[in-house]
Structures are given as structure tokens and as C-alpha cells.
Amino acid sequence: MSVRCEYRAYRAAFRQPLITAHGAWAEREGVLLRLHDDDGRSALGEIAPLPAWGSETLAAALAFCASLPPSIDESFLQTIPAGLPCCRFAFETAWDALHRPASPLPVRQIPLAALLPAGPTAVAALDRAVARGHTTMKWKVGVGDDAAERALLAELLDRLPSGSRLRVDANGAWDLATARLWLEACEGRAVEYIEQPFPVGHEEPILQLDNEFSTRLALDESVSHPDDLRRWLDFGWGGIYVVKPALAGSPRRLLRLFESYEAEAVFSSAFETAIGAKAALTVAARAEPSGRAVGFGTIGCFADERLNLPDPGPTLSTKWLARLASGPLWELSSPVPRAA
Ligand SMILES: [Mg+2]
Numbered sequence: 418m419s420v421r422c423e424y425r426a427y428r429a430a431f432r433q434p435l436i437t438a439h440g441a442w443a444e445r446e447g448v449l450l451r452l453h454d455d456d457g458r459s460a461l462g463e464i465a466p467l468p469a470w471g472s473e474t475l476a477a478a479l480a481f482c483a484s485l486p487p488s489i490d491e492s493f494l495q496t497i498p499a500g501l502p503c504c505r506f507a508f509e510t511a512w513d514a515l516h517r518p519a520s521p522l523p524v525r526q527i528p529l530a531a532l533l534p535a536g537p538t539a540v541a542a543l544d545r546a547v548a549r550g551h552t553t554m555k556w557k558v559g560v561g562d563d564a565a566e567r568a569l570l571a572e573l574l575d576r577l578p579s580g581s582r583l584r585v586d587a588n589g590a591w592d593l594a595t596a597r598l599w600l601e602a603c604e605g606r607a608v609e610y611i612e613q614p615f616p617v618g619h620e621e622p623i624l625q626l627d628n629e630f631s632t633r634l635a636l637d638e639s640v641s642h643p644d645d646l647r648r649w650l651d652f653g654w655g656g657i658y659v660v661k662p663a664l665a666g667s668p669r670r671l672l673r674l675f676e677s678y679e680a681e682a683v684f685s686s687a688f689e690t691a692i693g694a695k696a697a698l699t700v701a702a703r704a705e706p707s708g709r710a711v712g713f714g715t716i717g718c719f720a721d722e723r724l725n726l727p728d729p730g731p732t733l734s735t736k737w738l739a740r741l742a743s744g745p746l747w748e749l750s751s752p753v754p755r756a757a
Contacts, residue, residue, distance in 0.1 A: 419490040420452045420515065424482040425750035426475075429690065430720045436535045438559035438590035439469050445688050445719075446475050448482060449750045452489075452511045460518070461743050462511025463693030464503045465663045470687070471617070471642040472664045473501045491516075494667070502643055502666035509667050510696035522702045522735040528553060529733055530584060532714030533573075535560035543573055550731035552581045553609065553710035558599075559590025567602055574606050582609040584712075589616035589638055596622065600630040609709070610657050613637045627656065635659050635683065643671070650678045659712065662700040663687040672703055685712030690724045692746050695738065702735045723749060 426448055434443040448464040464482075466472045473481075481497075481504050494512060497505045513520070530553040531546030533539040539556050546554050556573065558566045570585070577583060585599065585608060596614040603611065610633035615622060623634050635657035640646040643666040646658065658675075660682045665671045675682050684701035686694060694716060701711050711733070716726045723745055729737060 418454060418516075419488040420454045420512075421488050422485055423451045423453075424485070425449050425451075425747065426479065427690070427746075427750040429724050431688075431718050432720045433534075435688070435718075436560055437557050437586075438588035442688075445690075447690070447693070448475070448478050448507070449690075449692060449747055450482070450507050450511050451747055452515050454515060458515060460511045460514035461692045461747060462507035462509075462514070463663070463689055463696065464507040465687050465689040465693045466503045467641070467661070467664055467687050470638050470661065470664055471645065472503050477501065478504055499644065499666070502664055505666045506663050506668060506696070507693070509669065510699070513668075514696070522699065522739050523706075525702070525706060525735055527698075527702065527706075527733045527735065528710040529716075529729065529731055530555045530710040530712050530714050531731075532712075533557070537569060539569060540572060540576065543576055547576075547578055547581065551710075552578075552731070553584065554581070555584040555586055555612075555712060555714060557586050557588065559587040563595055563598075567598060570599070570602055574608070577607055582607050584609045584612060584635075586612040586637070587614045589613050591615060593622045596626060600626060600632055603632040604630060608632050610635045612657075612659060613639065623656065624654075633657055637661075637685070641665070643667075647674070650674065650680055655680075657709075658682045659685050661685050661687040662697040663689050663693050668696075668700045668703075671700065675704060681707055681709075683707070683709050683712060686715040688715050688718060690719065690746055691726045691741075691744055694726050695741055695743075698733065698738055702738060721749070 428446045430444045434441045450462040453459045464478045466475050468474045494509050531551040533542045533554050533556040535557040591614045612635040617638050620639050637659035640649050640658050641664045719725050
């Protein structure tokens with residue numbers, strides 16, 4: 418069956434700028450898709466690029482949307498270029514939402530990690546997250562003075578209740594000497610893993626560090642693009658793969674990939690609006706359960722509440738996820754796409 422397709426651009430400010438080793442980020446831009454069939458049904462998809470994580474740019478996504486034929490069928494999904502993984506994700510998830518709306522999710526509860534800001538405000542944020550019932554916290558580092566951040570690490574770990582765990586995300590900011598200092602500080606402590614210690618293209622020391630220290634290591638930026646993910650899986654790296662479904666191309670292919678390799682995925686947000694976040698969480702819900710929290714502490718990140726998913730609390734029920742409506746996102750986005 419063929420469907421008609423429309424698209425709109427959006428720009429949305431965060432409640433607070435996100436500070437990471439990549440810099441400060443104050444607003445997200447993306448594209449919403451709407452597919453319509455002849456029976457009057459429609460479904461939305463979201464293109465949420467993060468070029469710093471290896472995805473296409475917003476301009477490339479808009480140029481692709483501007484070249485769309487008047488109507489598409491399912492075979493169109495296979496023709497979306499590999500260099501446009503966010504477009505592929507958006508079209509495939511919108512297609513499935515339109516054609517398989519009743520496809521049931523496995524019924525289960527998925528814990529959510531709370532996102533702690535970089536710097537000393539992480540301490541109060543940790544206390545709030547613990548009070549809300551989160552047991553996994555993720556902290557952004559590689560932003561300020563390294564020794565001061567490691568002093569904060571000790572403070573955060575001392576405050577962490579028994580049974581809770583901290584993820585440390587360096588966003589590629591470290592060199593080997595710095596990574597060693599952190600791994601020494603984390604040894605024997607409740608650190609679930611250290612994420613992306615080195616920049617993309619300079620990951621090789623993780624192979625050595627994996628053998629030297631007991632704290633697990635994870636890759637995020639290095640495996641964001643589907644081709645890079647495949648390369649690390651083929652290589653057989655035994656660490657944790659942080660997967661942002663919104664950047665990872667076809668969700669069907671992604672799920673098949675993790676089924677066929679014995680690799681551990683932690684699903685994570687790319688700061689999508691409610692449309693993309695629901696679609697990305699649906700991918701996580703369909704994956705083999707790992708028992709680890711998903712990295713969707715970004716829910717509620719937009720200043721305009723209408724763009725956010727409702728707050729699921731520290732644990733997300735897949736039944737709750739399946740029931741979520743898409744809200745007024747389409748109406749809030751711009752009918753005139755920005756020039757590409
Ligand atoms: Mg990360």
C-alpha cells in the first residue's frame with residue numbers, strides 16, 4: 418500500500434542547556450514526518466540528527482525530505498541511503514506505526530537512568546534522583562577541571578545508596594593517562610561503566626584498559642553510526658554498546674544485529690521530542706532485556722512541556738509506552754521547512 422508523506426521542521430529549546438565535552442547545547446532541531454493512507458489514518462516519525470555522533474546533518478535530512486516522491490510504499494524504506502540513518506529510523510518507525518499500530522510490545526518494566534549534569538550541581542541532582550527512586554545515575558564528565566571532577570566522583574559515590582550504580586560519560590574527552598586515573602578511582606566502587614573515554618578514531622587504548630581494570634567500558638559516539646556499530650561487533654569487542662536508536666538507521670536491522678551477536682546494548686536517547694522518544698523506547702522494549710537501565714533521562718528536557726513525553730518515573734512500563742498518544746507535536750512544528 419502506498420502512503421502520502423509530509424514533513425515539517427522544528428526547533429525546540431531545552432529547559433537547561435546540556436553541557437558535555439562536546440560543548441553547550443541549548444536547542445534541538447529536527448524534522449517531523451507524517452504519513453497518510455487512503456483510509457484517513459496517519460502516523461508520525463521524527464528525524465533527530467546529531468552530527469557530533471556521526472549522523473547526517475539537519476540540512477541533509479531536509480534536502481532528502483525535499484526530494485521525496487508524492488507517495489511512498491514499503492520498498493521505499495530500503496532505498497533510503499545509509500548516510501541518512503536518522504531519516505531511515507523516522508520513515509521506518511512511522512511506517513510501522515501506521516501499518517502495525519496494534520503490534521504488541523513485550524510486557525515488562527524497564528528501569529530508567531537519571532541524567533546528572535556536569536559539575537558540582539550533580540550532587541544535588543543525585544540526591545533528587547535517589548529520592549525519586551532511580552537506582553542508575555549517569556553523570557557527564559570531561560567538562561571542567563579533571564581533578565575537581567574526580568573529587569566530585571568520590572563525593573557522588575559516597576552518597577550513592579547501596580545497590581545503586583553510577584555511569585560516567587566522558588564523551589570522548591580523555592587521553593590515556595586521564596582514563597587510567599578515573600579507572601583507578603572507580604576500581605571496586607559502584608560504577609556500572611565508563612562511557613566513551615576517548616574520541617572517535619582514537620579508541621584503541623580501551624582494548625588494553627579492558628584487561629587492566631574491572632570497571633566495564635562502553636562506547637557511544639564510536640558506535641552511533643550503523644556502519645561503525647557493525648565494525649565493532651564484527652571485531653568482537655566485548656564491552657557495552659550504547660545505542661541511540663534514533664541515530665542507528667533501521668530499527669528492524671538493529672534488533673536483528675543484536676540478536677545475532679552476543680553483545681550487550683544499552684539503549685539511549687538522542688534528545689528527541691515525544692515522537693522520536695516513544696519510537697526509540699519502543700525499539701528498546703522490543704530488544705532482549707539486559708536488566709540495565711535505559712538512558713532516557715532526557716525525558717522532560719524541552720522547555721515547552723508539550724514536546725516532552727509524560728514523566729514515566731524511575732521505571733517505564735511497556736504497557737504505558739504502548740498507550741501513549743502523539744500529542745500536538747505536528748501542529749507545533751513549522752509547515753515551512755528551513756532552507757536546506
Ligand atoms: Mg554518551
